[in-house]
Amino acid sequence: MKTFYIKTYGCQMNKYDSEFISSIFIENGYIETEKIENATFIVINTCSVRERAESKVYSEIARLNNLIKNSNVKIGICGCVAQHLGENIINKYNNVSFIIGTEGLFRLSDVLNRVEHGEKVIDVFFSENNFATGKFKRKPGVSAFVSIMKGCNNFCSYCIVPFVRGREISRKPNEIIDEIKYLRDLGYKEITLLGQNVNSYGKNLDESINFPKFLSMVNNIDGIERIRFVTSHPKDFNEELISTMKDCEKVCEHVHLPLQSGSDRILKMMSRKYTYKEYIEKIYKLKKSINNVAVTSDFIVGFPGETLDDFNNTLNAVKEIGYHTIYAFMYSPRPGTKAAEIDDNIDKDEKKRRLSELINLQSNITYKINKSYEGKTTDVLIEGFSKKNANILMGRNRQNQIVNFVSSKLLEQGTIAQVRIREGKKNSLFGEFIN
Numbered sequence: 001m002k003t004f005y006i007k008t009y010g011c012q013m014n015k016y017d018s019e020f021i022s023s024i025f026i027e028n029g030y031i032e033t034e035k036i037e038n039a040t041f042i043v044i045n046t047c048s049v050r051e052r053a054e055s056k057v058y059s060e061i062a063r064l065n066n067l068i069k070n071s072n073v074k075i076g077i078c079g080c081v082a083q084h085l086g087e088n089i090i091n092k093y094n095n096v097s098f099i100i101g102t103e104g105l106f107r108l109s110d111v112l113n114r115v116e117h118g119e120k121v122i123d124v125f126f127s128e129n130n131f132a133t134g135k136f137k138r139k140p141g142v143s144a145f146v147s148i149m150k151g152c153n154n155f156c157s158y159c160i161v162p163f164v165r166g167r168e169i170s171r172k173p174n175e176i177i178d179e180i181k182y183l184r185d186l187g188y189k190e191i192t193l194l195g196q197n198v199n200s201y202g203k204n205l206d207e208s209i210n211f212p213k214f215l216s217m218v219n220n221i222d223g224i225e226r227i228r229f230v231t232s233h234p235k236d237f238n239e240e241l242i243s244t245m246k247d248c249e250k251v252c253e254h255v256h257l258p259l260q261s262g263s264d265r266i267l268k269m270m271s272r273k274y275t276y277k278e279y280i281e282k283i284y285k286l287k288k289s290i291n292n293v294a295v296t297s298d299f300i301v302g303f304p305g306e307t308l309d310d311f312n313n314t315l316n317a318v319k320e321i322g323y324h325t326i327y328a329f330m331y332s333p334r335p336g337t338k339a340a341e342i343d344d345n346i347d348k349d350e351k352k353r354r355l356s357e358l359i360n361l362q363s364n365i366t367y368k369i370n371k372s373y374e375g376k377t378t379d380v381l382i383e384g385f386s387k388k389n390a391n392i393l394m395g396r397n398r399q400n401q402i403v404n405f406v407s408s409k410l411l412e413q414g415t416i417a418q419v420r421i422r423e424g425k426k427n428s429l430f431g432e433f434i435n
Contacts, residue, residue: 004043192230
């Protein structure tokens with residue numbers, strides 16, 4: 001029996017890609033297993049945005065090499081690390097049977113056939129002419145990722161994405177709409193539209209369309225009840241998008257808008273193409289236009305040349321904006337980027353200290369926001385039961401907060417329930433079903 005197991009690292013785009021990989025394996029007669037030790041083919045879908053993520057992949061390959069020594073188990077490496085370091089990996093590890101880059105996934109069926117006939121395959125070919133995936137087989141569920149574009153043209157000085165994902169290319173809107181309708185027919189209620197910069201959607205297409213217009217098209221699809229999107233680049237986040245979010249009742253009150261630093265000097269070194277003043281003015285407009293909107297963000301600490309004053313500007317920005325949550329990381333140089341040419345002059349212990357201070361600050365802000373929900377009612381899309389307690393239901397509200405709650409009534413996955421919040425916890429809300 002041919003079985004496969006997929007381990008996914010990285011962003012939502014990688015999770016989407018893993019679903020596509022799974023569908024191709026199934027089409028080729030494989031059965032997915034949840035236990036890695038039962039797999040005859042192990043696929044690692046990789047991320048190279050940060051050095052640590054890349055290191056994890058090497059550790060995993062080495063661990064698997066020891067685990068499956070002298071067996072017929074095959075290993076495939078996909079994603080950004082595969083695109084970036086493909087030949088090095090396959091030369092170093094004997095049990096790696098294929099390397100497929102970020103675009104080669106669409107040739108995976110042919111690659112599998114060649115591997116089954118004894119070949120070792122490297123496919124890291126880039127074609128920047130189009131981006132078409134079509135519908136692919138999915139498992140029934142509640143919330144799904146849908147990629148609307150790939151690549152990035154921004155070339156932020158620290159970021160490897162344009163080198164491993166290529167330049168911006170948008171999918172045709174009718175193809176995306178068909179995929180969303182297919183997911184709706186499977187029972188999905190929530191769609192998250194994916195792109196490295198969704199605000200750039202449509203720029204390479206022949207038809208006259210941009211992201212706000214496309215968002216309105218998705219909002220008109222019957223049966224879909226919630227729409228989310230990631231990620232927006234602050235330089236392109238505009239009033240048209242804010243207005244569209246306000247007018248589209250299915251678009252959730254949540255925006256992920258990465259600031260990266262509160263220092264204009266560091267933002268310029270990062271090639272972010274906006275100032276903190278420009279950023280926060282957009283936040284003010286967003287909060288004024290949309291009630292109860294949650295804003296989340298990304299930050300990099302310890303960027304080369306970041307002084308304590310620069311870092312304190314970041315802390316002050318986090319305090320001033322009041323994010324619901326943030327994702328914060330220590331800077332790590334990525335090969336080929338402009339920032340990698342700058343002396344990485346901040347030692348690791350100082351980076352760790354700054355990261356810890358930023359995370360602790362945000363934890364207190366998140367806890368305060370969560371406490372403010374106590375006694376209030378929020379709509380929760382039920383995703384299932386809590387992993388910690390099978391008697392407690394779990395889902396997310398429109399602000400993308402995790403809500404655990406109790407109910408005396410039997411409620412199905414995919415139901416939108418009104419929940420009164422009893423307690424705001426550090427990272428989630430707890431409540432009771434009322435309707």
